[in-house]
Amino acid sequence: MDPELSQQEIDSLFRGAQPHPDETAEQPKALPFDFSRLDRIPKSQLRAIRLVQDNFVRSLASSLSAYLRTSLSVTLVSVEQLSYAEFLDGLASPTCLARLGLSPFEGNAVLELNPNLTFPVLESLLGGKNRTSGALSREITEIERNLLEGLLSIILKDLRDSWAAITAINFVVESVETEPQLLHVLNPGEAFVATGIEIRTGGVIGMMNLAIPSLIIKQMRGKFDQPGGRRSRSSDADQARVLNLVRNGRLGLEVRLRGPRLPLSDVVALEPGDLIPLDFPLARPLDCLVNGSLKFRGQVVSAGHKRAFLVEETGCRAD
Numbered sequence: 620m621d622p623e624l625s626q627q628e629i630d631s632l633f634r635g636a637q638p639h640p641d642e643t644a645e646q647p648k649a650l651p652f653d654f655s656r657l658d659r660i661p662k663s664q665l666r667a668i669r670l671v672q673d674n675f676v677r678s679l680a681s682s683l684s685a686y687l688r689t690s691l692s693v694t695l696v697s698v699e700q701l702s703y704a705e706f707l708d709g710l711a712s713p714t715c716l717a718r719l720g721l722s723p724f725e726g727n728a729v730l731e732l733n734p735n736l737t738f739p740v741l742e743s744l745l746g747g748k749n750r751t752s753g754a755l756s757r758e759i760t761e762i763e764r765n766l767l768e769g770l771l772s773i774i775l776k777d778l779r780d781s782w783a784a785i786t787a788i789n790f791v792v793e794s795v796e797t798e799p800q801l802l803h804v805l806n807p808g809e810a811f812v813a814t815g816i817e818i819r820t821g822g823v824i825g826m827m828n829l830a831i832p833s834l835i836i837k838q839m840r841g842k843f844d845q846p847g848g849r850r851s852r853s854s855d856a857d858q859a860r861v862l863n864l865v866r867n868g869r870l871g872l873e874v875r876l877r878g879p880r881l882p883l884s885d886v887v888a889l890e891p892g893d894l895i896p897l898d899f900p901l902a903r904p905l906d907c908l909v910n911g912s913l914k915f916r917g918q919v920v921s922a923g924h925k926r927a928f929l930v931e932e933t934g935c936r937a938d
Contacts, residue, residue: 660700660812660836667785668836669698672814675781682773683818685911687743690937691820698814704807706830713758713797717771721835722789729802729811729830730774732767736818736825741766743820746883758797768792774827786842812836874919874928875906904931913937 672695680693701709706729710716715732732740737759744766759767775790782788796802810833818825878897889895907915907928916932 660833664836664840665698665700665812668812668814669695671781671785672698672816674784675777676816678777678780679774679816681912682777683770684937686770686773687740687820689743689820691818694817694819696815696817696826698812700810700833701813701830702807703809703811703830706811706813706828707799707802707807710799710828712799714799715759715767716796716799716802717792718794718796718802719775720789720791720793721831722791724788724835724838726832726835727793728790728832728835729828730771731799731826731828731830732770733826733828735823736827737767739820739823739825740770744770759795764795767795778829786839809834871908871910873908875908877906906935 676693676695680691683693684691710731711734714734715737717730717732719728719730721728741763771792775792778790779788782790794802811830812833814829814831816827816829818827876897876899878895878899881895904916904918905928906913907917907930909915913935914933915928915930916935917928917930920927920929
């Protein structure tokens with residue numbers, strides 16, 4: 620047998636070693652990598668942030684209802700990662716923009732109150748009826764900024780309390796602007812975690828937007844992995860222990876007979892001897908509030924030589 624191979628046999632061997640055209644097509648292709656988004660956080664942390672913002676939304680709904688003395692609903696719309704430029708492009712102009720300090724972290728967050736929300740809230744604070752009067756496109760005056768300080772303090776308090784489950788952050792207002800392009804926080808390409816929150820009160824719907832730099836969220840990476848950074852469903856024993864701790868707490872109880880609304884001019888003109896008709900039917904139950912929240916309905920009755928409240932309905936909510 621001849622150990623030497625002919626040229627034809629050598630060519631056949633080389634043709635058999637080459638990959639088939641179909642096999643070459645199935646190999647994975649290289650994908651482009653965006654180096655401008657190196658600071659994007661993983662989806663697991665984004666889900667944890669959404670839980671924090673859910674708690675913030677629930678507490679904010681009760682706080683704003685008590686502050687504005689009206690019923691409202693607060694809904695978490697979105698939690699997503701955007702560049703700073705994309706976040707600014709989605710804001711109205713002019714609007715109410717607050718630059719927030721994030722002590723002990725270095726950097727700033729941005730809180731925006733849409734004009735569709737800002738002006739109805741100001742009207743409510745000034746005693747108005749909080750009705751939809753069309754979108755206003757003007758800057759906020761100095762007097763209106765002072766009125767909004769109380770609203771911002773309530774929002775930031777609930778925000779601090781909600782983030783305390785992850786880490787302590789002291790959210791404070793450093794400055795307030797009306798034009799988004801004048802608020803320089805980070806480079807336009809830097810990534811932010813943007814939270815969109817919808818607030819409904821009466822016939823008014825407005826948005827509140829919060830943006831926190833992803834770079835600061837990445838500094839909290841170890842905090843999200845700690846057991847205390849994740850909320851789990853409490854057991855019956857935990858609920859009983861908490862109930863025993865708060866059982867001796869004191870709550871404010873008041874019964875209100877809701878009368879008509881009067882113009883400020885009529886209230887100022889009141890004199891001793893004037894009669895104010897309440898237009899409240901005797902058969903209608905009265906509202907009993909616990910720390911400003913409606914909990915019971917019933918009637919005022921006599922108990923010996925004192926007045927008392929007879930509970931007829933429990934678990935009530937404001938209409």
